Amino acid sequence: MKSIKTIYKTSTILLIILMVSGCSDSFLDVQDPNNITSATFWSSSEDVQLAINTLYAGEGNGFNTIWDGASEPSNLRGDDVVLTTADFANFNQYATFVNTPVNGVSDGIWDGSFNVIFGANTILKQIETDNNVPFDDEGLRARYIAETKFFRGAAYFRLAHTYGQVPIVLEPAETRDQFDNPKAATFEEVWDQAIADLQAAKDGLPEEQEDVGRVNKAVATAFLGQLYLYRAGYLNDNSFYSRAADEFKEIIDMGKFALVENWVDNLLAATENNAESIYEAQYDIFAGSYAATQPRAFNGSLPGIAGEIVFRPSAWLFEEMSRETTVDGALDPRLLNTIYFQGGFTLFGVPFEELGDGLVCQSGGSFTLDGAAVPTEFDGWFRKYLNVDLDCENPDAAVNNERIMRYSDVLLMYAEALVMSGGDLAIAAGAVNEIRNRANLAVLTFANGDELMAEIEHQRIMEFAFEGKRYYDLIRWGKLKEALDAHGFQDDAANIDEEKHKYFPIPLQEVNANALLDQNPLWQ
Template identity: 30%
Template sequence: MKKFAKIFILSILCIFTFTECEKQLELSPLGQLDENTFYQTENDFEAASLSPYSTLLNFYFDQTGLGWYQGVLYPDDDVTAPNNSSNDQEDFNWNPNNDQFTYLWEQSYKGIQRANIIIDRLPLAKQFSDVAKKARYEAEAKFLRAYFHFLLAIHFGNPPVSEKAITIISEARKGNSQPGEIWNLIISDLQYAKANLPADWDAKNKGRVTSGAATGMLGKVYLYRAQWENNPSFYASAISEFNSIVASGKYTLIPTFEENFNPNTENNQESLFEIQFTRGDFNPWLPTDFGADGDQNVGAAGTARNIFWRPSCGPGNVCAPGANGMGYGQVHVTLPLQNEFEPNDPRIANTYWRAGDDFLGEPYDPAWSVTGSTPAKYVRQNLIEFSFPLNIEENNDRIIRYADVLLMLAEAELLGNNNVEKAAQLINQVRKRADPTGTILPDRPATVDKNQMFGWLRHERRVEFALEGNRYNDLVRWHRASLINIKTDINFGRTAANQNWSEKHLLKPIPQRELDLNSNLVQNPLY
């Protein structure tokens, strides 16, 4: 299957952005493979179905943090750049020529195109031994198409919707979608995926999306839409999806918080969906799209988190073990995040490094960081002295886990039904896992008002999911629903960020080169 998949990947690299140059659409097929000869059998679609997955890997592999770490993580109030250096993403100096946001746009539409090819070709395939299997391939592609559209929606607002594979330039020159249009497609795709995906996969396909992943993602989309459109009616749909996950009994909180970020306990019973990384020995999702023959990246599907996050040298040039060679020290934990944790919260140790923690045989020195701390989540659980190549660290990125389902359900119950008691019960499940004794993290009482419980919910989300890429999206959706005011309520831990943030930063700018190529696109306000 991998042989066919690698040939297929090369044959469909025809669109790298939504409006790419015309010559890319006129590439001749490699060998004898073309759209009429390849997309016919189960084996063909088994190979093709991996291509949208591999696009997900492109967000994480680059040692400079291209895409996910700079474009998604930096804008929140959890992390800051090293030594007070300037960083446009973090300081909200956003403009349409920003490479990080352009990359998010490009890779999202690349993943959508790959999913659309599968969806478009399935009805034309004539050599299936079991036609009923087509629904599963379509469901898998629709989940991934929905996920990429979701990323575009929460970052760019109303970008073009793409429901079929682009084969000519005119099809790529679509205008902005109408309000609600992108959310409608996401929901429709996830409903189909939920109904047609398997509940589980065999060992060799571990990590591929399941009906549970689709259900969790669907609930998340309803919750986000309720707040993006300030339409509380969507809370009921979110509650229904999350309750079905709870009632299934398939997922549970694993015994320790740390196990969620340990490479030895990936795809466990708390995980609904995670990005599958590997050093190449077992690579179910294929490699990233980057790297030439003979390059160390070929065959790899890893993340550069370890080297991008691990400490390097602090403001006084006090350097951590392996500085620069094994750690670039580009991500530092803000003081507001450190102060958010309750004293001695057991989750601290697996979220950020503190003075005296063991780091490669040496006590962690706060002088290695501009804030006195760097991220430990994922890194502590995979702390090895040397891992070459450095950008194929294999600790999976957890996208949806059961703790998130519980807290999203708590939020929907609280805001949709004013159910303070239910929200407290769900929040306390997450706290109890972190501290089974309840002596450090006592239960939240259900005798408070809705506003107090919502404050506790915001706190719990922040400390439970710190550094997981959810924080800025949470702030945006709460601001849009008038539940918080980012300008007055949030301390980004950096003077420039606090001064520069304004309402326009609820959306990222549409890339300038897309506007230059497509006159039908309209820039987001104030960019």
């Protein structure tokens, strides 16, 4: 069995086929890619697999990029993160809810999602609509159709809860420039399209795939459950909570996933693709691939550089994560592996070169910003996602896989769906206590659903801080303004229009280029 990391190596060249209907093959093939056309490329099932591979990574605009937690827009707007400096004007506008459609920090989610959709439509036209590619095994064709529809469905899911109303495009255009021309569909239609594709993926994907990291039935089921949970909150339709619970129960009943004993194993390179991981972005270093590494922290940079210079943990996050000790009186291991901080933890506030193994690739106690030396002794910084278990042989990038969907998330979403649908609270409490037990915390009992929901919210912070989930959680719970106001972000909360800021603005260039596409009225 091989890892899909090795398959990503074709994505840089093959993406050209999907983008311009023309001319590229695997770099392992000596044929001149300039002499290959779309007609000659789509000649075998192997070509189809290579094309599908581009949907995973795809020059920084593939599935992994739009779904990993490194998205500045979502992290900037949660209460778990504070802006490190106001010098980054665009980020500051997003963090303080005064951005306009001209800003563009969130535009990458739109671009990446529609690049995935465009690629998926191109593949589906060849193997489903026109049936152009010969297959010796028609079951393989069906599997590839299901795999491709997973990516299209997940992209529409991302668009549905990020922008609300977007165009639904199910046919490929001749070029990417001609792609975004229809008017926006309704909110419900966008969610329905995502559901249709993810359901088709779930029905058609096998339980296991030969390549480690390739999507399978469990991945599609988990995303479908998450979609139902999000739809219930975003569209205020409680009927979808029970549907979400059913999907998550299927994952649990599969019996193939479990919480790993040590929570930090969800972050390390040495423990990738473990029993807790349902889907993770397979990152690696190799020549010619833009999206080979995770776009967060860099092994050779100071804490705060390489994207993290924008963020640091909020004071509230530290308080929330440190409010309960283990049954042995120790700090929660999730806190210790998420934040470097002051007050009893030796890795805070020391010179960078003394931070320890895996963090010593570059020395120095300050970095230069706008010509001035800035000390590294922040009030706290994130440890999560740094290459703490890797040496310095690749100091320019972090290659520990990013776990995009893991079993702990399914357990907490299952518990939430049960509470919100009026399901069995004892089962929901059991799922929550399974999470608590892994962290060596005491078993809790809950008098009612409100108490249980409060603990679910707390455990989501403990598990997923800085993973881009908190902002979307607060939105779907209807608690964004309330949480920011209560957790030290009163000025930001004062700027929030709860209807307007439920979604990001449609990228200005898309509205300008498409006479049929209207900006969200609240963003005009």
